[in-house]
Amino acid sequence: MRILIAEDDAAIVSFLVKGLKAEGYATAVAATGDEASRYLASSHETFDLVLLDLGLPGTSGLDVLTTFRRRDASLPVIVLTARAEVADKVRGLELGANDYVTKPFSFAELLARIRATLRSSSQPTTNELVVEDLRLDLFTKVAWRGERRIDLAPREWALLELFMRHPTHVLSRTRILNEVWEYGFGPGNNIVDVYVSYLRKKINFDDVEPLILTVRGAGYRLVAH
Numbered sequence: 048m049r050i051l052i053a054e055d056d057a058a059i060v061s062f063l064v065k066g067l068k069a070e071g072y073a074t075a076v077a078a079t080g081d082e083a084s085r086y087l088a089s090s091h092e093t094f095d096l097v098l099l100d101l102g103l104p105g106t107s108g109l110d111v112l113t114t115f116r117r118r119d120a121s122l123p124v125i126v127l128t129a130r131a132e133v134a135d136k137v138r139g140l141e142l143g144a145n146d147y148v149t150k151p152f153s154f155a156e157l158l159a160r161i162r163a164t165l166r167s168s169s170q171p172t173t174n175e176l177v178v179e180d181l182r183l184d185l186f187t188k189v190a191w192r193g194e195r196r197i198d199l200a201p202r203e204w205a206l207l208e209l210f211m212r213h214p215t216h217v218l219s220r221t222r223i224l225n226e227v228w229e230y231g232f233g234p235g236n237n238i239v240d241v242y243v244s245y246l247r248k249k250i251n252f253d254d255v256e257p258l259i260l261t262v263r264g265a266g267y268r269l270v271a272h
């Protein structure tokens with residue numbers, strides 16, 4: 048999980064970076080509105096959540112949010128706001144912030160908000176993905192095929208989760224590369240095929256319907272129909 052911290056107060060930034068790191072989150076820091084916008088617009092950067100101070104120098108936090116939400120409606124944003132900025136806080140929620148925390152805040156309070164926001168944004172209705180007899184528990188990160196437990200490496204997990212979120216779609220190699228691997232690989236690279244073959248070995252058994260079908264010239268699909 049990677050969090051963008053858009054905040055110009057160095058003391059708050061240092062407190063957040065240390066606290067989040069200790070909780071296992073990776074972070075990036077933007078000290079101005081423009082820098083935050085650049086991070087959010089970059090195709091090389093991926094974040095799971097944004098902590099956005101409304102009182103940023105340059106482009107304000109509200110402007111950053113307005114522009115960003117036109118492009119991405121799903122990345123969760125928690126607004127950090129001083130008590131005097133209550134009207135801005137309301138405006139922030141109207142503009143698509145998922146939650147807000149009023150300064151000064153305790154790290155425990157912020158962490159609870161972050162966890163709740165990440166939970167509700169990634170798992171709106173359930174913490175389980177089920178396709179036929181294949182089951183992914185998104186909380187415990189355990190996969191099952193029928194009664195068999197399947198141990199997956201992180202990249203295999205990400206690949207299977209992508210297939211299970213789009214079980215009937217044909218997913219092209221390019222799309223899979225873009226969604227599962229952060230860095231672009233050349234078109235001749237066969238890493239997707241290699242990982243699909245790893246995954247097939249783990250989820251397909253002699254006595255069950257094989258999943259992850261090759262669609263010639265197009266890519267892969269989880270189920271036949």
Ligand code: CA
Nearest residue numbers: 055100102103
């Ligand atoms: Ca500020």
